[in-house]
Amino acid sequence: MIQALFGVLLGGGLLFGLVKGQGDAALTVLLGAAREGVETAFSLAGSFALFCGMMGILRASGAADALARKAEKPLQRLLGRGANPEALSYVAMNLTCNLLGLGNAATPMGLEAARRLGDGDRANNALCMFLVINASSVQLMPTTVIALRAAAGSADPGAVVLPTIIATGISTLVGILSCKGLEKWL
Amino acid sequence: MAVTVLMLLCLAIGALRRTPVYDAFLSGAREGLETALRILPALIAMLCAIRVFMASGLMDGLTCLLAPLFARLGVPRETLPLMLMRPLSGSAALALLRETLEQYGPDSRIGLIASVMMGSSETVFYTCGVYLGAAGVKKSRHILPCALLSWLAGSMAAAFLYPTP
Incomplete structure (x- = not known):
């Protein structure tokens, strides 16, 4: 799968660049x-x-x-x-x-x-499980995002903390469940 | 702060248990350096593939192609470039977030969704490539599909948490 990803990204990028005349x-x-x-x-x-x-x-x-x-x-x-x-x-x-x-x-x-x-x-x-968990983000405090929001003049930069924790939880849960489900088949 | 405390704790534990802390540090550090060297080929391969893909302009085409589908699923069009960029490049996604926040305002619905999208996922392709390189594995089995599913779930959750008024 990782082989295919590498091929698609690199091959697709090179081909499309060539078609657009940006070969060099x-x-x-x-x-x-x-x-x-x-x-x-x-x-x-x-x-x-x-x-x-x-x-x-x-x-x-x-x-x-x-x-x-x-x-x-x-x-x-x-x-x-x-x-x-x-x-x-x-x-x-x-x-x-x-x-x-x-x-x-x-x-x-x-x-x-x-x-x-x-x-x-x-x-x-x-x-597989360890990599899926690491690729799904387990960070609780989105410090960089909060800093960016504050810099952009947000009235409440931290308003996204709870939603981010919920979304991160959902993403990690989906990762774990799909990994458990698919490990028998692949 | 937390890191400093953790390091002090390591030293204290080592001293309490009468460990030769200097020798132990050196042998651990050697392993860390070996790992850095071990991931280098995967790191270069992934970065090359991702950068060429981003520079080719295929990303814009993909965004246009997927916009109607994701609009139907409740993901606003304005946040789609960020969502699609997130698994490819952390720095590019961060730049897109900065633009989005400036253009639509950090407290707007678009700004909030974009913020949560950024915080709820990782640079999936890069992380997977480098970790697989460290593990020395060739057959990645279901790792990428599951990682992408979790990215999709996190991004969709971000959009669902701020429904259209």
Whole structure:
């Protein structure tokens, strides 16, 4: 599926650009994007090292295992029994940081969790569920949106907090339910 | 603030349990750096595909094509570009939100729906691509369909929460 998405986005974009006579512009865009990817990874690498280093302390001290044991029951309900126990402490940290709106810390924790959940070419049920939850936004406080609304002169920038929580809840719920429903078929 | 407290907590736990905190930090940091390198190919591939797609103008065509369908479902036409951009690019969606808020006012129905749409979903394609890259998985099974369903549900919920007066 991800292969098809890549093909459709890239192929469709290139073809449509060519038809419109912007064949040369595409190369500039592509090179710019590739460079942006490298720059993003390098700027992220620093924060990954920092947060994973902190997690390293928790792991070496045994606190990460304690956290994983505490979170094991609810997480196994969510992800299914097949989940790699080593990944659970990272999953727990990722979900907590996401809920608190700490995106900087949530991303490295999530990637470490995904790395440990993955086994082989085919995504297992636990990895599927974890990725769907992460792609469905679990953030409770839409801080960026509130700041933008305030900048635009809103009389009540925070008016969207409750509706956003409701909409986020619905989106995550639909993600979880559809994932549980489809995992038997695909 | 919260991050500072969490980090202090990590250090305190490490010290209490007599962990060699420096060594532990280094081994964790090494893993983080490996992960950053591991996601790089997926990151570049996804960014290239998304940027070319956005630059080609296919987005405008898609918006026009889908506008009648979503108008019938209760999503205002003015918020459709933002809704469709949201899974592709966070920064582009944020720019669209800023424009929408300025043009229609942050407290208008359009402005409120756009705000909730922005806050209730993620950059689905980018997130999925990078996380799959970290997991080293080739067959993504039902991940994308489910992630897109949840995006659709969140966006539709945003529109339903502010019905036409």
